[in-house]
Amino acid sequence: MHPQVLEHHPGDCPICGMRLIKKNAEAASINNIELESLLKPANEFVVTSLPVTTAQEKNITVPVKVYGTVEYDTRAAGSISARVSGRIEKLYLRYRYQEVTDGQKIMDIYSPELVTAQQNLLFLLKSDADNISFINAAKQRLLLLGMSENELNKVMQTGKPLYSVSVYSNYSGHVHDAGMSNGDASNDMNSSSAVTQALSLKEGMYIQKGQTLFMIMNHHQAWAALQIFTSDQSLVKKGDAVHIIPETDTAAAIDGRIDFIEPFFRGNSKTLTARVYFHNMAMLPIGSHVTANIYAGNTQGLWLPASAVLSLGSNEVAFLKKDGGFVAHKITTGIRSNDNVQIVSGLNATDTVAVNAQYLIDSESFIKTASK
Incomplete structure (x- = not known):
């Protein structure tokens, strides 16, 4: 019998005519399978005349x-805070992201502290008009508490305190509720209901000295x-x-x-x-x-055209030209930039590889990589 003769069905040996004997093999598990063991093609060597290239040592700008x-x-955000405690008599801002400009009136408030400070100034003007230093100090206090120059002049001309004092914005931009973060603002801008949502402050509400009322974001x-x-x-x-x-x-x-x-x-x-x-x-x-x-x-590094590199999932190969043909060779890559791939290891500047690795794939077999 000739042992090199193998058939898939019973019959006779075509050489000597003897009856073929069924070949039995016991199944056995294989452990520690490596990539080189699994990737076995019909042929380990591909003969072809594809164009070739070499890895180039060059400096590439990587976008x-x-x-x-x-x-x-x-950094351009501003906050409007209450300088005195009081009650909101009139509110001119109604909804989030409403546009506001520097110097725009945003609310009128009633504050007992402001009323008392105005009465002190009027008392000094009436009873001690020559005490310039005290009068200037009283005027300065009203300005620091948020009263405008026009309102102060009106009080001095009429001799009567204003029970409702206006608050003005010192910034231009979009109105936000106090405490809103940048991320909250970006998310809310994508929702029409959030954009038109009313502010948390309402007319008739009481505010405390130092309370942050609004955030103004400069658009x-x-x-x-x-x-x-x-x-x-x-x-x-x-x-x-x-x-x-x-x-x-x-x-x-x-x-x-x-x-x-x-x-x-x-x-x-x-x-x-x-x-x-x-x-x-x-x-x-x-x-x-x-x-x-x-x-x-x-x-700086070795670079190959992206078409010369073939990805096998967790590994990458290039087809190295050797003895008139090509061998699948395992490589390690780095940065990919446009049509270039950085070669970290596995090739040097003298190695010649196929320009297009896809043409060397046998769709009915695996690829066996060769180690250098």
């Missing part, structure tokens, strides 16, 4: 593509909060140039630099947030989305 949102710049000062994925976090640093394209107005592109990288993860996110401060003269909506390219400087 990192990221996404983000427009947020208020909290002309904003930052782009860019989300940097884990794989790119080691590349991005403060000062890197950024080109930002807003989705709401692609013509209003913004060029800037990374001004600050937050040293924590927001919420349950696994991305770092980088801020780019800018003047929002185009009035981009707060909470709108942007796309940006961060130019994270040059990276």
